Structure formats: C-alpha cells, structure tokens
Amino acid sequence: MQSNSNTGNTVFTHETVPTQYVDVKGSKFAYRSFGKQGGIPIIFLQHFTGTMDNWDPAVTNALAKNHHVILFNNKGVSTSSGKTPDSVAEMANDALDFIKALGYSQVDLLGFSLGGFIAQNIAANHPSLVRKVVLAGTGPIGSEGITNLESVINEGFKDGPANALINLFFTKSEESINAGRAFMKRLQLRTNERDTPSTNETIGAQAKAIITFGYLKDDDHKQLSAIKQPVLIVNGTSDLIVPSINSYVLSQHIINSKLIIWGDAGHGGLFQYHEDFVREVEIFLSK
Template identity: 30%
Template sequence: MYSINAATKVANINGKGLTYRIIGEGDPIILCQRFRGNLDDWDPLFLDLLAENYQVIIFNYSGMASSTGPLNTDMKTFSQDVIDLADYLAIDRFVLGGWSFGGFIAQVVAVNYPARVKQLILIGTKPPGQVNHAMEEIFLKTAYIENYTVEDEMILFFEPISESSRQAAKESHDRIAARTEKDVRVKPEHWQYYGSGSEDFTKDAINARQKLMETTIPILVLSGDHEVCFPPENWFDLNRKMPTLQTVVFPRAGHGPQHQHPEMATSYIHTFLANTIQ
C-alpha cells in the first residue's frame, strides 16, 4: 500500500509547520482528521483506494502531533490550517473531507470559503449547532483512554455486537500498524483544544447551519447505523432542509465506516464526486 510509505513533508506557513502527506494523483481531496488523530490514523487501504482516482492530502493541525506552531483554540483557527495548506500547495479549489471532529472543520471551511470547496465529504460527524441526538457515554469514557487497545477501537469506531465488524476492526488496526515510520502522537495535554473547537462549533456563532441550508456545495455524509459519537439521526433531521445533502448509513457499523468498509466507502465517494460536479 502506497500510503504506508508516503513521505511526511512540512509546510512552513506564518510561524507554523504543518506536517502533511500526499498520496496519488488527480483532483485534490484534503482530509481533516478526527479527535486525537495524526497522520497515521487514517486506514491505509481507505487512502490508497481514494488515491487510485485522486490526489489525497492528509495533515496535522497546527501544534498537534508532528506539526509545530500555535495550538488552535476555535473553529476559525482550525479551519485556517486547511486554507493555509491549500494555498501553500497552490490548490485553488478542492474536495474537502472530514472525519468526526475533522467534519466540523470541513463544514466551517465550506461556509467561510465556499468558492474554494467543490464538494464536501463528511464521515462520522454532526451538523453545526445544537442537535437532538447525543453521543453515548461509553464513547466519552473510551475516547479519553491514552493508549487504545483493539477492543477500545471496536467500541470507538466499529460495532462490537457484530462479528464481521470486530474482524474488520482487527484488520484495519493491522493495516495502520504496518507503517514503520510513525508520526508523533497528539499529546494528552493538547486534547482540550479539540473541546474548545467543538464548543465553538456547537454554539455556531457564524450561523453555519443556516448557511449549509442555502449552499450549492454537494454534501455526502457517511455514517454507521450504530454511531456512538454522532448519530446519523442528526442528519435525518435535516432532510428536505439541506438541499444538497446525501446520507449513506452502513449497517452494523460505527464511528469509522470508512475503516470497516474501505472499498464500499471509497466507491460511494467516487460515484458522488463523479456525479455532483457544480
């Protein structure tokens, strides 16, 4: 798998050094990472399958993991990392994706810089503002364990009651572990900064929820039917309100459907991107 050996590069921008990797060629897709995630925490098979048709770009937020610079404290500064990296790479318009917390950032970028975002891919995340369906307590308890086991990953990202999902968790874990040149982990003392960003997203001072109801940017949401963090029902509440929204729900799947079903997830993404060009 090409992504396992992809070189880690540094974009030095305005006092911060954003570490990033590029896999594949074609139209660019920038992916925003989840809570605590670093460059290694994307499933390599998911990235490689996307890279068969696109130039896939993953990165670390300022000050997180191997990136240097000031830590972000709100959605504005987190989302600025995306624009800064795109500018550094001389990418004018791009497909933007985000997983979990990264989905918050992707949505904020889309409403603040609509001319830059061609299409939006949101995985295991929620819409801006207040939502009606909360995360499960077991997610909060497990998400703050410093060193995950495979069993913890099954709770966080898969569906523990499903034998096939548990097996997929082991396979995804092994694919991620296969990389020999490891990225730096996000320090526990930095986890609080995701909370600041999440609070900002929920308060929705920039009225992102309403702007997404008026957007022309095509939006694809991928979710599991047992999403312990951000239930897909929050997106169902926006049916017929968000005009460009498409939601795909994977059965017997959790918070990381792209890791459980990398082939199917990338197939949905490719079909969506090929058929929703603005």
C-alpha cells in the same frame, strides 16, 4: 507551492510516502501527498486526537488510484508546530491557510468527525475554493450528543487504550468487532516516519472545540444552507461520538446532498465498509 506526489519513477503509497513540511504563517505543517497527479486534490481532515497515521490505508490507497490525496496534521497536531486552537472556526482557518500555502485554487474535502465540522466551515465560507465535500461520522453546529464527549471517550477506554478505537468506532457485533480488528492492523502497515501521538494539550484544545461546537446555536441552519456544493454524507446506524441522527440533520439542510447509512456500523463506518465507501466516493467525485 504545489507538491509532487511522486519522485522520478517512484509511486508512493500511504505506507511509503515521505512526510513533507510547509510553512504556514510561521508554523510548520506536516503533510503527505501521493496518488494520481493532476486534477483536484482531496484534502483529508482528521478526527479528534487523530494524526495522519489514523487514516485507513484501505481508503487512502484506493482513492489515490484516481485522485491526488493529501493528508496533513493541522496546527499543533503531532508533527505540525504551533498551538492547537480550541475552536472549530480557528481550526478551519488554519486548514484554509494550509491549502493556500500549497497553492491550490480548488480542492475537494473529506472530513471525518471533527474534520467534518471543519469541512463544513470551509465549504460554507469559501465556496469558490471547495468543489465537493464528503462528510463522515459528523454533524452540524449544535450537534446532538457531542457535548457528552468526555463520558463517551471514558467508556471507550474502560478496557484499556488498545481497544479504545474498536469500542468507539465499531459496534458490539462479531462482524463489526472483526472489522475493527482488521482496521487496527491496517493502521500499523506504515512503519517508517510515523507520527507522534497527539499531546495532552492538543487533545484538550480539540475536546474544548468539539464540546463548544455542540453548545453553539444555529437555529436556522444558516451554515448548512450556505453549503451549495455537492455533499456526500456517510455514517453508521450506531455512532457513539457524533450520534447518527446528526447525519440526517445534515442531509435535511444541505440542499445538494446524499446520505448513506450503513447498518451494524458506528462512527468508523467508512473504515468498516471501506470498499463500499471508496466506491461511493469515486462515483460522487466523478459526476
């Protein structure tokens, strides 16, 4: 079942697109589908604790001008039912089932952070389904530093939840902090049918999945070697959550990859430099 992004003459945006639901093996998955009809859709795979409302409209709306954009809450996340699994492999299987439930035979993947772990799994194991992959603020199996997730998150929340995303996604420079504040304002642009925050149960399961992923071993980088599709890798120089060195490791072992690192940027570099990010993704997807 492929969904229509537009109804009649209405052209939906990140802010206005209605939330739809699809049954995936007995669980109800929430998703939002908008942008240019036809062609290969971009499936957005979200970060730890994030929902559809944590995607930056400056990114999604810009990409929707030329692409079919699909945001969704994976199993058990926010408005999607079911129990959130505590392993990346299971999350990848759920995302795969979601894509199949929508009826797509080929997709592009945009995976941010935890979503990037999931994207790698799908691309390696289902090469005919995935055409191209964008990996942002992420790393391979056994990523350096991600087992420190709890202490990093606690440090990010030290001056309250209102500043947590700015602390975790951006650097301490004035320019980066200002970009973070602008990003936070953009996240509030959608006012109708907003997602509920992730539950403590979901957050706990995701945290376990991330930390376990960090402890797993893939010494020969077999999963990365299995990814033959074109891959665009982006990050900032100062990623606190998935340390930036992991992006370099990805580029070393994914043979058909390009790496972009933004100076004075952190985990949320794709949002701080959203115009450049969109421009690079457009070039990458059009080749």
